[in-house]
Amino acid sequence: MGIIVPILTFVFLLLTRVSHADSKPRVILVGGSAASWKVPDSHDKTLNHWAETNRFKVGDILVWKYDAKVDSVLQVTKEDYASCNTTKPLKHFNDGDTKFELEHSGTYFFISGAPDHCVKGEKITILVLSERNIRGGSRGCSDDGSPPSKTPAPAPNAAGGLKVGSGVFLTAVVFGLAMA
Known part of the structure; x- marks a missing residue:
């Protein structure tokens, strides 16, 4: 029985460290290389194929590298993405070293501004995973790529809010097992 407490404590600390490591934002080079923001060589090598093999999280920062004299990056709506409409972007970048923080979960749409x-x-579609929210709420994104409206988080429950996966819950389980 004396060995159970140190083992469970070690497992708890290991799980806590792993879950916190996953939550740090990353800086991600779009396409995986500096020369990726260009017209693709074939239909098999599009940036969307690259994006489908990656997991994007809220807080991650996308980086585009390109020649600002001949290209740009536009964040657009779903409709403008589908039609390649460059006339009314949500955001326009033309610095050659564009950095864009993924501020909410949902779908983002980017196209080249070059004719x-x-x-x-x-062009590229980025799907951002839903946020983990300790209170149980999450923010999504509308289909047009715009951020969601702000809604208040739900109030904690009267039982104190112990949830599976929370540090308080795991500590209670380890303590309960140690006392048994």
Whole structure:
């Protein structure tokens, strides 16, 4: 019985460290290389194929590297993404070293601002995983790529809010097992 407490404490600390390591934002080079923001060589090598193999989280920072004299990055709505409409972007970047923080979960749409580049496949859809929220709430995103409206988080329950996966819950379980 005396060995159970140190083992459970070690497991608890290990799980806590792993869960916190996953929550740190990352800086991600779009396409995986500095030369990725361009018209793709083929339909098999689009940036969307790259994006589908990655998991994006709230707080991650996307980085585009490109020649600002001939290209740009536009954040657009779903409709403008589908039609490659560059006339009314949500955001326009043309510095050659664009950094964009993923501020909410949901879908983001980006296209090239260079003439005809989007219709030739220079565009990307980024799907951001839902946020983990200690209170149980989460923020999503509308289909047009715009951020969600602000809604208050639900109030904690009267039982004190012990939830499976929370540090308080795990500590209570370890303490209860140690006392048994």
